[in-house]
Amino acid sequence: MRFGIRHIRHFTAVAEELHFRRAAERLNMAQPALSRSIKHLEGQIGVQLLERTNRSVSLTKAGEVFLEGCHSMLANMEGAVTQARKASIGEIGHLVIGYTDFAISGALPQILQDFRQRYPGITVEPIHHVTMRQLEGLESEKLDFGFITGPFDRPGYHGVVVQDDAYVVIFYEGHPLAKKKSVTLSELADEPFVLGSPNDWQHFHDHLNRHCRAAGFVPKMVQQAYNSEGIFGLIACEMGITVHTECAYNYVRKGLVVRPIRGLDETLKTMAVWKDNERSPARRVFADFLLEQAGGS
């Protein structure tokens, strides 16, 4: 079966015009070459596709069948080329994106929504992981992007802050301090804390411990949970209080009270981070999108 796309184009033209000369004109070539081309094609597939009398041309049954095949083949080819071109400029692709509790409670949903609207050809696959696991995923190329708890700066990586949340305290209703409009960290020195498990929330623990140490105490953890929902649940049971970030305003359950922390200027930064990779145009597109969002706002 030695024939090319050229032959297929020729055949479809003749099959559609049912006229060699007109078909040849349409193909910008001379009629004899076309005759030979068709004959070659027929020879290669071993089937007569056209019935020629000296006055007219008509398709054989096999020709009809083959014509259909030709059409889908040509469409298929155009499609493959178009898709490949789109893939090369990052108009289609797939991104695996890690996120933390803070990211999904904050800026990430809006970012992904905007991005998907602007680049509908790029599918995103968000996966929940704590910061450390995300960094491993990025290193091993299992993740394209991480939305992690900052700060973060590592050679070969890029990052942009997408969230810059002030810390807040979360009380159950009826807690004595809940009556105040705001509290200071040192007021919490003797409170029992409900916190994320140290393994999974390592970054947050580090930040919290640092701030508390600055305020002159070490937080007493009385309960731990595996995610924000769990923490809020335990607080609702009045087992303790916690420090979280202002993104909690969006998600905290009934029966809980959120209060700003007076005198703590530190914030918890959530960053989008990624490794450059020439092989993934979609990744560059998303990176550019993130930088543009950060620069624009």
Next chain:
Amino acid sequence: MRFGIRHIRHFTAVAEELHFRRAAERLNMAQPALSRSIKHLEGQIGVQLLERTNRSVSLTKAGEVFLEGCHSMLANMEGAVTQARKASIGEIGHLVIGYTDFAISGALPQILQDFRQRYPGITVEPIHHVTMRQLEGLESEKLDFGFITGPFDRPGYHGVVVQDDAYVVIFYEGHPLAKKKSVTLSELADEPFVLGSPNDWQHFHDHLNRHCRAAGFVPKMVQQAYNSEGIFGLIACEMGITVHTECAYNYVRKGLVVRPIRGLDETLKTMAVWKDNERSPARRVFADFLLEQAGGS
């Protein structure tokens, strides 16, 4: 986009081997030619498909996407060629087949069933028409085959008898003659007849009238119907009797009695007829099948 199937084959080989020399071996060609071929392809679609370091080859995202396209394209092409070949030898196709009441009550169902089992690639589309309409359909190529009431012999046409049915009389239960094991035509001379409408049943009428005339009478038609079912229904209402063929044994309703006609050696022949047509391999296949069936039995 000037590239051929050749290029696609080359690319898939390299993409699968991720190695130019091995791919070239697989394609039975030299490595430099392959390198150039791929480069040409990339140039034509304007996208880099392969990432080459001097030590290894890998697919770009665009390459991955295009590879998928190549696979379906190749499959598509193989399929088109195979289908065309099958169509040319009549292994796939479509046949429009006319039939009369006598044919569908007799041999046709078994014939079609056997044929479809043997040539599953050929679809059949049976259409009910009286003999005259079928002959028109054959002439205008709207029908591939007719199953008509014979005899029939016309230049350019072929035919084979598929059914050779003796005539029978159909009485309602309680009719005086129904008590006899058999009757002669002349015994029916004064009976009221229920018959198919002359327009639609022209052939049958001609035969019946001829036989009755030979027996010395003209049948008195008191009711007409448009098909066998209708005739049988009217007889069940005791509006008259009819002459039909022995295929009625298969279908006649309760309350009716079928009796052979003594002394009438004539039969009603149902024939499959068709025009030769070089352009329809499926038609020749079915014709051969019919002739084989007729010859074998």
Next chain:
DNA sequence: ACTATTGATACCTTTTTGATATCATGCGTT
């Protein structure tokens, strides 16, 4: 630094494709 491996390049040959001129056939017209 040396070797082996890998893809790229240069140069030539073969194959494929196309253009021009011309032929053969059959239909419609005179």
Next chain:
DNA sequence: AACGCATGATATCAAAAAGGTATCAATAGT
């Protein structure tokens, strides 16, 4: 019946595409 016109086929030559051989350049492993 003869002629002309339209149509596809054939012959021949030229150009383009594709392939082969020899060789180069880069690099990983020793």
